Amino acid sequence: xxxxxxxxxxxxxxxxxxxxxxxxxxxxxxxxxxxxxxxxxxxxxxxxxxxxxxxxxxxxxxxxxxxxxxxxxxxxxxxxxxxxxxxxxxxxxxxxxxxxxxxxxxxxxxxxxxxxxxxxxxxxxxxxxxxxxxxxxxxxxxxxxxxxxxxxxxxxxxxxxxxxxxxxxxxxxxxxxxxxxxxxxxxxxxxxxxxxxxxxxxxxxxxxxxxxxxxxxxxxxxxxxxxxxxxxxxxxxxxxxxxxxxxxxxxxxxxxxxxxxx
Amino acid sequence: xxxxxxxxxxxxxxxxxxxxxxxxxxxxxxxxxxxxxxxxxxxxxxxxxxxxxxxxxxxxxxxxxxxxxxxxxxxxxxxxxxxxxxxxxxxxxxxxxxxxxxxxxxxxxxxxxxxxxxxxxxxxxxxxxxxxxxxxxxxxxxxxxxxxxxxxxxxxxxxxxxxxxxxxxxxxxxxxxxxxxxxxxxxxxxxxxxxxxxxxxxxxxxxxxxxxxxxxxxxxxxxxxxxxxxxxx
Numbered sequence: 487x488x489x490x491x492x493x494x495x496x497x498x499x500x501x502x503x504x505x506x507x508x509x510x511x512x513x514x515x516x517x518x519x520x521x522x523x524x525x526x527x528x529x530x531x532x533x534x535x536x537x538x539x540x541x542x543x544x545x546x547x548x549x550x551x552x553x554x555x556x557x558x559x560x561x562x563x564x565x566x567x568x569x570x571x572x573x574x575x576x577x578x579x580x581x582x583x584x585x586x587x588x589x590x591x592x593x594x595x596x597x598x599x600x601x602x603x604x605x606x607x608x609x610x611x612x613x614x615x616x617x618x619x620x621x622x623x624x625x626x627x628x629x630x631x632x633x634x635x636x637x638x639x640x641x642x643x644x645x646x647x648x649x650x651x652x653x654x655x656x657x658x659x660x661x662x663x664x665x666x667x668x669x670x671x672x673x674x675x676x677x678x679x680x681x682x683x684x685x686x687x688x689x690x691x692x693x694x695x696x697x698x699x700x701x702x703x704x705x706x707x708x709x710x711x712x713x714x715x716x717x718x719x720x721x722x723x724x725x726x727x728x729x730x731x732x733x734x735x736x737x738x739x740x741x742x743x744x745x746x747x748x
Numbered sequence: 749x750x751x752x753x754x755x756x757x758x759x760x761x762x763x764x765x766x767x768x769x770x771x772x773x774x775x776x777x778x779x780x781x782x783x784x785x786x787x788x789x790x791x792x793x794x795x796x797x798x799x800x801x802x803x804x805x806x807x808x809x810x811x812x813x814x815x816x817x818x819x820x821x822x823x824x825x826x827x828x829x830x831x832x833x834x835x836x837x838x839x840x841x842x843x844x845x846x847x848x849x850x851x852x853x854x855x856x857x858x859x860x861x862x863x864x865x866x867x868x869x870x871x872x873x874x875x876x877x878x879x880x881x882x883x884x885x886x887x888x889x890x891x892x893x894x895x896x897x898x899x900x901x902x903x904x905x906x907x908x909x910x911x912x913x914x915x916x917x918x919x920x921x922x923x924x925x926x927x928x929x930x931x932x933x934x935x936x937x938x939x940x941x942x943x944x945x946x947x948x949x950x951x952x953x954x955x956x957x958x959x960x961x962x963x964x965x966x967x968x969x970x971x972x973x974x975x976x977x978x979x980x981x
Contacts, residue, residue, distance in 0.1 A: 534873035535800045538865070542881045547967075550888055551974075554981060 490530045493523055508596040510560045514552045521545040562592040562599050562619050567606040568667040569624025570691035571747045572640075572711065575603075583746040584622045584711070587639060587739075591729050605665045613714050619722060621714040624667075626685050628709065634723040638710020639730050640743060642686040646703050667691075685711070687747075757913055758824055764920050765817050768810070768933055795940030796870040796949035805875075805952045809934045812955075813923060816962060820916055823966040830977040838896045838979055851893030858886025866960035870949030876956040880963020887968050896975050905972070912965035915958045922951065922958075 500523060504516025521544030528537035566573045566584070573582040580601055592599040604612060609621040610630040626642060627635055667688060684692065689702070715723040733739040786807050787799055794802035804812045862883035865874030891899050926935040941948030975981050 533800075535798070535875060535878075538873055539878045539881075542878050542885065546885045547881055547888070550885065550892075551971075554892075557980075 490527065493527045493530065497523055497527065508593065509598065510556045510596055511553070511598065514549060514556070517552070518545050518549040521548070560598060562588065562595065562597040563617070564588055564599060564601045564620050564622060565604045565609050565612045565618040566601065566621065566623030567609060568603060569685070569687045570667075571687050573623040581746070583640065583742055584624075584713070586742055586746065587730065587733065588620060588622065588713070590733075591726060594729060595725070603666070606667070607665070610714060613716050616716055616718070619715070619719065620726070624685050624687050625712055625714055626709045627712045630714070632717065633714040634717055634720065636713045636715065636723060636727045637730055638712045639733075639739060640711045640747075642709050642711050643707070644683055644685055644705040644709060645689045646683045646705070647689065647692065685709070687711075757917075758820075761820065761913075761916055761920065762817070764924075765813065768813065768920065768923060791943045792940060794936070794949060794952070795943055796952050797943045798870055798872060798874075798949075800873075801869050801875060801949065801952055801956070805869075805955045806936055806950070809923060809955070812959070813919065816916065816919065816959060819963065819966055823912065823969055826970045826973050830973040834976045835979040838975060838981065848893045851889045855886045855890050858882050858889070862886070862960060862964065866956045867953060868946065869956040870952040871944055871946070874956075876959025877963055879956070879960040881967060883960070883964040884967035884971070887964070888971055891971070891975070892981055896972065896981060900972075908965045908968060911961055912969060915962040915965070919955070919958050919962070922954070 497520065500516065500520045504513055504520055507513035507516055521540055525537045525541040525545065528534075528540055568574045569582070569584070571582055572584045573580065585601070589599050602612075602618070603623075606623070609623065609625065610633055612618045613621040614632050621633070625635075626644065627638055670682070670688075670692070683705075693702075713726055715726065730739070733742070786803050791797060791799075791802075794806045796802040796806070862879040864879075865882065866876050866879035869875040869879070887899065923934050926937055927933055929937070931937070936950040936952075938950040938954070940950050943949075947953075
């Protein structure tokens with residue numbers, strides 16, 4: 487009797503908790519818990535047949551189908567290359583300004599963030615093909631066509647580093663740096679003829695590994711870091727753009743920038 | 749499936765069910781009795797110790813028949829609207845060894861549980877609907893682990909479709925069979941057996957097995973249509 491009353495009282499509470507979850511997976515698990523309690527309630531009310539059906543359909547089949555349904559829609563798939571301070575590994579976590587913004591944005595939409603680290607040159611391709619929702623990781627505005635670019639969340643500049651032959655800026659390709667940032671060997675830049683164009687965040691990381699200043703030249707134009715979105719996902723693009731605007735207006739973006747890049 | 753807007757079999761089935769229901773209301777006497785009186789009746793009348801089964805598969809069999817028809821129409825609708833653009837190859841999910849192993853372990857258990865619940869629905873809690881869903885969940889789990897192509901290779905879709913429709917036709921014939929023999933429709937003609945034994949309850953075990961077949965094949969066809977339509981599990 488007490489058990490029955492307790493479960494009946496729990497049911498609406500669990501229902502409200504399940505329905506008020508922003509994160510979809512949590513909501514689905516909450517619904518599964520609701521079905522389970524309901525099955526127990528049926529059992530205590532001497533209706534084992536109904537309890538059995540509730541458990542198999544409500545707890546088993548429906549939960550499985552919902553989980554499969556949100557596999558694609560329930561997450562925000564991000565591809566990025568590492569960029570120190572913006573999007574970088576720290577132990578087995580990923581930290582940085584851009585990661586923080588995207589994580590908050592995903593929570594805002596009720597999605598789970600799924601991150602894949604890829605070489606810099608693959609970011610745009612993966613976003614264009616629709617395999618990823620958002621591309622980032624020290625992405626400098628104006629690098630690539632065929633994708634939507636959000637407003638810049640941070641100013642930056644491009645620098646050419648290396649023992650090249652003193653090319654003028656007009657001759658320089660905009661960005662030659664393409665692979666995994668982790669594979670970039672700063673020492674090789676000052677010995678060979680190779681040179682590479684880097685953004686500010688990566689330059690600072692490279693310069694920490696004692697590099698002579700003489701090999702660095704700055705591109706005069708001021709650029710900005712941004713996120714890229716598939717061209718067909720205009721809704722996602724405007725949502726992210728508006729979210730960054732909101733962060734900027736409340737001053738939260740400045741606080742975050744100081745936290746990660748001070 | 750190539751969409752066939754006017755599936756002849758569906759029309760025949762629908763007409764049959766409507767006729768059956770009309771006939772049932774005309775010929776069968778006690779079908780309109782209130783539920784309380786069913787519970788008070790002696791167990792020997794249906795032979796099923798599970799009173800729930802004795803109500804929904806004997807006294808109120810036509811209720812269940814309409815329920816099955818609703819399910820049949822649902823399957824038909826899903827397959828009609830989602831069968832238009834099927835993707836030929838659906839890559840399996842890149843699941844871990846843990847998922848594959850547990851699916852291999854759980855699938856036989858799900859099937860066994862389904863068979864058990866369907867075959868013993870007359871003496872213990874269970875029945876065809878739940879049994880079919882449990883077995884279909886087992887199929888879903890296996891398709892998550894191995895991919896839908898693996899299941900399509902093992903079980904021919906045509907066979908599933910035939911079972912799905914065949915079960916309904918056999919059910920309809922079973923409930924109509926008493927008519928030419930001079931009884932009202934929905935009359936249980938089989939011997940009732942001694943209550944509590946596996947072979948008891950007259951036609952109830954037979955109905956349970958047919959419903960279980962219908963539900964497992966229908967659920968699988970719906971799940972399969974969803975997966976084929978969206979191109980991934």
